[in-house]
Amino acid sequence: MDREMRKEVGLKMIGKKAYQKVYDWQFIFCLELWTGVICAYSSEDDFRPLAYPLTQIIYGVASLVLTARYFPLRLRCVRMLNRIAGATGTFVPVSSLLLGMLEMKELKRPPTGGVGKAVNLPNVKQVDKTTLKTRGFQEACIYSVVEELAEHLSQWSYSVAFFELSFIPVVQLRNFCKYTKADRFRREIKELIRQVEANCDFTNSKRIGIEFSPSDPAAASFLKAEKESGSSPLSKFVANLHLKAQQRVDSMVESRLSEMREQDDDDGDAEEGAAVFSSSWLPEKKSKVRGEKKRSKKRSHEKEQDVGADEDVVEDLVLSSDDDEAPVGGLPSDEEDHESESPSLKQEGWKRKLATSPKQKNKKHKLATASSKNRSKPRIKKAARRGANK
Known part of the structure; x- marks a missing residue:
């Protein structure tokens, strides 16, 4: 049992690795390269037998993973098959791959992921889950299915057996129109059905008077002139x-x-904005900082001047009060104040008076007179209290 389980696990791992190798851009480009070679040299005997095995490989790649995420890869394989069928003149059952896509629930249900962006299916091999639910992905798939199916049917639009060949595709297209809820998709499918039915009428009207069967070699010449001119309804529609x-x-x-x-x-706007910010805003911030510094310096300087002025006024009121009259209450005179002071204090007071110039005395006197109206009385009282304490 263990060996069997190991074999199953090994086969699953090999299958995953093979799946990754097949759904690779390198492998897909190789298929497209050989498709181009066979289409270019389909008339030569050496390359024409390679069309059948290449068709089988491409068909197997298209039907390897039956999920909606790999619809772009399947459509890419369908294009290669249509090219081979058109170049070699052989019938390839492409309609089964395309009609199988229409039966997927991702194209029948309304989109749940919003409008989404337009998807260019030829440039991708798979889509993510969010894109799978968008309206843009559904529209791209429906348009591609209609285009490739019309391309496939137009290659046989001049055949005697076109009515029998197009019967099953028309039935499945009508079923899709019944189940889909999108009017735009129903409109595209109905237009394709109308063109196929018109082509059926075109071929049936021409084959009424013929006497050979579809297997007769004379059937190759059926509608040969119309095929060269491309006058069938499906050819014009394509x-x-x-x-x-x-x-x-x-x-x-x-x-x-x-x-x-x-x-x-x-x-570019972001870069310009950054440049403007660095060139215009930053210097303004510096200038504001400088202005604030200057204002703070001015304020500190004014405060120092005010403090100095107040000190000078106190000294003038205390030391030079010759002109002021003593208030009632027997306050001591200036002489008594000077006598009560120590000799060292007297010398320092005389030095201050000698150091000050007449101009500075005038300035101090003006400041003293301006502030004496509001401050003289309290300071005189303080001086009197000091004298009394002494």
Whole structure:
């Protein structure tokens, strides 16, 4: 039992590794390269037998993982199969791959992830889960299915057996129109059904008067002139679809270029804003700081001047009060004050008076007279109290 379990686990691991190797860009590009070679040299005997094995490999890659995330890879394989069928003139059952996509629930249900961005399916091999639920992904898948299925049917739009070949695809397209709830998808599918039915009428009207069967070699010449001119309804419809697809691709490219330009403009604006900020705002902050420093210096200087002025006024009131009259209460005179002071204090007072110039005395006297109105009485009282204490 352990050996069997190990074998199963080993097979699963090998399957995962093989899956990763097959769904690789290098492998897909190799398939596209060989498809181009066979389409270019399909008339040569050496390359024409390689069309069948290459078709089998491409078909197996398209049906390897049946999930909606790998719809872009499946559509890429369908394009390669249509190219091989058109170049070699062989029938490839491409309609089963395309109609199987329409039966997936991701395309039948309404989108739950919002509108989303437009998806360019030829440039990717898978999509993430968030993109899988968007409206843009559903539209891209439906448009691609309609385009590739119309391309496949148009290759056989001049065949005698076109009615029998297109019967099953038309039935499945009608079933999709019944279950889908999106009017835009129903409109696209109904237009394809209308063109297929018109082509059926076109071929049926031509094969009424023929006498050979579809297996007869004479069937190859059926509607040969119409095929060279491309006058069938499906051929005209496919040409119109190619124009619409090219317009969608051009619009997506223009939208992406405009987004890139807007991003570049936003980056440029951000750089300009940073430059403006560094060039205009930072110096203003420095100037404000300098202005505040200057204002603080002025305020400190004014405070020092005020303090100095107050000290000078006190000295004048205390030392030089010759002109003032003594108030009532028998205050001591200046002589008594000088006598009561010590000799050292007297010498220091005389030195201060001699050191001061007449101009400074005038300034001090003016400041003293301006402030004496409000401060003279309290300070005189203080001086009197000091004398009394002495």
